[in-house]
Amino acid sequence: MIAEELNYIAPNEEIEAAIHLLESNGYVIGRNYDHLVGKWVAFHQEGMKPILHGKVEKVLRAEGNGLCRVRCSNGVMRWVYATEALEFFYTKRECYGKYEKGK
Numbered sequence: 001m002i003a004e005e006l007n008y009i010a011p012n013e014e015i016e017a018a019i020h021l022l023e024s025n026g027y028v029i030g031r032n033y034d035h036l037v038g039k040w041v042a043f044h045q046e047g048m049k050p051i052l053h054g055k056v057e058k059v060l061r062a063e064g065n066g067l068c069r070v071r072c073s074n075g076v077m078r079w080v081y082a083t084e085a086l087e088f089f090y091t092k093r094e095c096y097g098k099y100e101k102g103k
Contacts, residue, residue, distance in 0.1 A: 065082060
């Protein structure tokens with residue numbers, strides 16, 4: 001019955017429902033963003049029009065929103081929350097291919 005209900009809700013709500021189910025049965029659930037280190041990310045930053053690209057070097061707050069330190073292609077360090085990133089990629093080519101630089 002739960003699986004049928006989950007098919008009709010948004011993906012974020014599906015995750016929240018699964019977490020609630022596990023927690024109600026005694027499991028301790030935490031979100032950890034450490035696995036993002038070394039991946040490429042496409043993201044927006046306030047006040048900048050183009051989509052930015054970079055490689056995640058470090059995750060400062062693994063829990064919560066996952067504050068990531070990103071080194072952009074021009075060498076500038078930027079900070080982005082994992083929950084606010086457009087998408088994460090394994091390779092630079094994938095990242096730049098899906099979100100063209102500067103658009």
